[in-house]
Amino acid sequence: MLKIENVTKYYGNFLAVDDLTFEVKPGEIFGLLGVNGAGKTTTFRMINGLLDKTKGSITLDGKPIDYTVTDQIGFLTEERSLLTKLTVKEQVIYYGILKGMDEKTILERLDYWLERFHVLEYKERKIKELSKGNQQKVQFITAIINEPKLLILDEPFSGLDPINVQMFMDVIRDLKAKGTSIIFSSHRMEHVEMFCEKLVVLVHGKSVLSGELKQIKKEYRKKNIHVIAEDVDVEALKKVEGVLDVTVNETEMIVKIKSDENASDVFNFIKKCKEVSKFVVEDATLNEIFLEKVGVTYEN
Numbered sequence: 439m440l441k442i443e444n445v446t447k448y449y450g451n452f453l454a455v456d457d458l459t460f461e462v463k464p465g466e467i468f469g470l471l472g473v474n475g476a477g478k479t480t481t482f483r484m485i486n487g488l489l490d491k492t493k494g495s496i497t498l499d500g501k502p503i504d505y506t507v508t509d510q511i512g513f514l515t516e517e518r519s520l521l522t523k524l525t526v527k528e529q530v531i532y533y534g535i536l537k538g539m540d541e542k543t544i545l546e547r548l549d550y551w552l553e554r555f556h557v558l559e560y561k562e563r564k565i566k567e568l569s570k571g572n573q574q575k576v577q578f579i580t581a582i583i584n585e586p587k588l589l590i591l592d593e594p595f596s597g598l599d600p601i602n603v604q605m606f607m608d609v610i611r612d613l614k615a616k617g618t619s620i621i622f623s624s625h626r627m628e629h630v631e632m633f634c635e636k637l638v639v640l641v642h643g644k645s646v647l648s649g650e651l652k653q654i655k656k657e658y659r660k661k662n663i664h665v666i667a668e669d670v671d672v673e674a675l676k677k678v679e680g681v682l683d684v685t686v687n688e689t690e691m692i693v694k695i696k697s698d699e700n701a702s703d704v705f706n707f708i709k710k711c712k713e714v715s716k717f718v719v720e721d722a723t724l725n726e727i728f729l730e731k732v733g734v735t736y737e738n
């Protein structure tokens with residue numbers, strides 16, 4: 439298990455990470471969210487032992503992270519750091535050997551992963567000849583070739599098309615099922631909502647929202663009802679008990695309510711309207727929760 443306790447990092451006088459605490463258990467996917475400059479990469483570098491922390495403690499299975507532990511960690515860095523003149527095979531062998539693996543095991547696993555990512559035909563090709571998305575797949579393979587206990591993924595989906603995002607997510611879910619502790623950063627809330635169970639949102643290095651995603655959503659009682667119907671009297675709907683707001687967009691109407699207890703009153707109102715084809719009560723999005731807690735929208 440990865441444990442981060444009261445970790446603080448100053449660059450000179452500048453406070454980049456402020457008293458951060460969280461843990462990632464085996465088989466958990468943990469999301470580290472934050473806009474540019476929030477302190478995500480700094481946190482990852484400290485976890486990996488590439489950067490000294492100013493204060494606090496970081497341990498993997500109870501041990502401080504030093505070179506005796508780093509063979510059990512896989513790190514996909516944000517900057518794409520492949521040796522572009524090498525072939526895919528040479529690159530992965532190089533990284534695998536750095537992680538203390540033998541060449542036979544590396545090559546067996548390499549074939550599996552290249553096939554899984556649909557890039558087996560590029561095995562003997564130079565990295566520089568590959569598209570950006572395929573280079574990212576190779577970099578991901580170098581991070582997991584040693585079957586790490588802890589996998590750190592800094593913006594793993596940036597620059598990927600939706601099909602490749604899905605492919606990466608499927609692989610990450612499989613690694614989770616095998617017990618890997620996974621921590622990933624993103625500035626996109628929807629990526630985190632899609633598949634992580636615990637998260638921290640950083641603003642200027644400080645945690646402003648943290649915990650289990652399900653719990654965060656449960657505690658935030660407001661819900662959104664998505665409605666498609668004809669001839670809705672929006673002003674009258676706004677006056678229904680518990681309705682906080684009504685937004686009408688091109689395809690549907692979104693009715694924000696105080697809590698799910700108010701959904702039945704809205705339902706009784708809507709069922710009197712014509713051609714009701716949708717009435718779906720959904721949890722608030724992470725971005726809405728963030729907006730209310732922090733007072734600014736995350737995405738700006």
Ligand code: ATP
Pocket residue numbers: 449452454472473474475476477478479480481516625
């Ligand atoms: P991004 O999403 O842009 O990668 P991030 O959340 O990873 O951002 P960090 O790279 O950890 O953020 O940076 C956090 C803050 O620390 C930023 O304000 C950055 O300018 C500052 N910072 C990072 N590295 C250094 C350094 N070596 N010296 C001084 N300040 C630094």
